[in-house]
Amino acid sequence: MSTEVRVPTLGESVTEATVATWFKKPGDSVAVDEMLCELETDKVTVEVPSPVAGTMGEIVAAEGETVGVDALLAMISEGAAAPAPAKAAAPAAPAETGGESIDVMVPTLGESVTEATVSTWFKQVGDTVAQDEMLCELETDKVSVEVPAPAAGTLTSILAQEGDTVEAAGKLAVLSTGAGAAAPAPAAAPAPAAAPAPAAAPSSGKDVEDAPSAKKLMAEKGVSAAQVSGTGRDGRIMKEDVQKAIAAGTQAAAAAPAAATATPRAPVAADDAAREERVKMTRLRQTIARRLKDSQNTAAMLTTYNEVDMSATMALRKEYKDLFEKKHGVRLGFMSFFTKACCHALKEVPEVNAEIDGTDIVYKNFVHMGIAAGTPTGLVVPVIRDADAMSFAEIEKAIAEKGARARDGKLSMAEMQGGTFTISNGGVYGSLLSSPILNPPQSGILGMHKIQDRPVVVGGEIVIRPMMYLALSYDHRIVDGKGAVTFLVRVKEALEDPRRLLMDL
Known part of the structure; x- marks a missing residue:
């Protein structure tokens, strides 16, 4: 066959x-x-x-x-x-015990994710494991990935230790289904060390055909094959190898200026240093830092502010929250009101829901709403797809489910990709006013804040109302001031009179 x-x-x-x-x-x-x-x-x-x-x-x-x-x-x-x-890799096991060696591989990490860090091993060499029992946890740029045992057996060797960086589809460990499987561990361990050997030999050979895209890039950048270390079969030079060589050259050239411009750490007294704790940034934290800085460097970011009287929304929520929870099995919060209001406003001001691709503007005829969520390991933004077509109950259920998965570190890569607009609620932490940073390639993000009783003038009289400041950060390259202000005013109007959402006004 x-x-x-x-x-x-x-x-x-x-x-x-x-x-x-x-x-x-x-x-x-x-x-x-x-x-x-x-x-x-x-x-x-x-x-x-x-x-x-x-x-x-x-x-x-x-x-x-x-x-x-x-x-x-x-x-x-x-x-x-x-x-x-x-x-x-482990010929002795089947011969002596009748068992079978099974490789534990790095699972699929998600689109565009090529490597991860081994954060925790839950098992040690020699431990007996059941099928689907968690062996270790990997940490990628965005999420944590648990690696289950592919079969029941004994963990005979661990090839990637905690803190090691592993590539997608790389080997993590070896399991044996045989009863006496712990013995092959020494034989299996040298295997990864021997693997790089073929890559060293090709440097002397000149008959290896490099990847076409690699040759093209070398010609464009003026890089010779001697300056590039090939990682393909028999030392074949791949496009990524050329890019790494170019990046290494750029970093080397920029090392001196970078050292001069980077803010040096102030001297620390010896007794203070002894009381400090230095912790390596997690991959998630490094990615958050890089993406936020890239956003500031790339977008022409501007923030406009307004305030909203939450009286009508709070009264409507209070009136129907018990009936809503009884019927739909989920609490009625404020996020569904804000999500609905934003979807309504994005239809009128579509450029806030668009993105820039080179010299093109890509308008989205749908709303995939990102809801920023704080977790113990950092900020993540799960995406609620087609939020503009969802009811209040569907939105609340999706937010509750995504929020729980985010806190437990169970979000998949797919659940955090494809967002067209983001809402960030700093009010849950007590923030009164802030300027949120864009989540690229999106062109807009709405910042919610704390609801606070304040004196306002209504009909010529000073009254106390529950007020909230709203902040819209937007990419001025694609969104003009008029569009940004109009968007925020439409959100304000919908929240101050939620009936407008029902009438599509």
């Missing part, structure tokens, strides 16, 4: 790739999930695993060819001899 190997999904807006390297040739035995070839897109390198165990058959797309999504790459003939490569 033959199985087709096809081009996998390459990512949003990516329709084709170049076949960079074949790791197998016709006649080779392959195991399930063993890497067959490497595809190169304009953004990332994609590895293609074998869907079945068997023997490599015809290769349809040769190295250097351009292929589209779902195009046929090769054929595999399923056979019994193929699993041999998977057991090569």
Whole structure:
């Protein structure tokens, strides 16, 4: 029986790739999930695993060819001899105990995420584990990923220690289903150390064909092959290798100026230093810092303010909250009112819901609402998709569910991607006024604040009303002042008279 190997999904807006390297040739035995070839897109390198165990058959797309999504790459003939490569790492186990060695691999981390840090191992070498029992936790730029045991057995070796950085589809550990599986650990451990050896040899060989995109980039940037260390098969230079070499050269050139411009840490007395604690920033915190700074550096960010009398919204909520919770099984909060008000305003001022792509403006005829949520590890922004088509109850349920998953670190990458506008509620922490920072590539973010009784003039008289300051930060490259102010006024009007939302006014 033959199985087709096809081009996998390459990512949003990516329709084709170049076949960079074949790791197998016709006649080779392959195991399930063993890497067959490497595809190169304009953004990332994609590895293609074998869907079945068997023997490599015809290769349809040769190295250097351009292929589209779902195009046929090769054929595999399923056979019994193929699993041999998977057991090569620990041959002693099956021979002595009848068990089977199973690799614990890094799971799919999400679109555009290529590496993670091993944060915690819940098991030690020699421990017995059940199938799907959590072995370790990985930390990516945005979320924590738990790695379950692929089968019941004994943990025979840990290849990536806590604090190590691992790549997507990398090997974390080895399990054995045999009773005496702990013994192979010393034999398995040297395997990762031996893996880099082939990469060193190609430096002396000149007959290795580099990736087409790599050669093009080297020509454009004036970089010679001698300046680049290839990480592809047999030392083949990939596009990412050229980019790393260019970045390394840039960093080296900028090292002296950077050291001069960076604010040095003030001298600390010895007795004070002894009482300090230095903790490495988590990947999530580093990403938050980088993205927020990138947002400031890229967008022409401006903030406009207004205030809203929350009397009508609070009265409506008070009147119906018990009936609402009884019918829908979820509490009626203020976030559904603000989400509805923003969706209503975004229809009138669509540029606040748009984004810039090069020299184009991309208008979104839908609202994927990001709701910023503080968690013990940092700020995350889960996205409620098609919020403009949801009812108050559906919005409240989605916010409650996403918020709970965010606090537990269970959000997936997909749940935090694709947002078109964001709401950030600093009022829950007591903030009276702030200027939120854009969540790129979005062009607008609404900042909510604390509801506070203040004296205001209504009908010529001074009265006490529950007031809230609203802040809209927007990208002035795409949103003009008129549009920003109009958006904020429409949100204010909808909250001060929620009936307008029902009448689409």
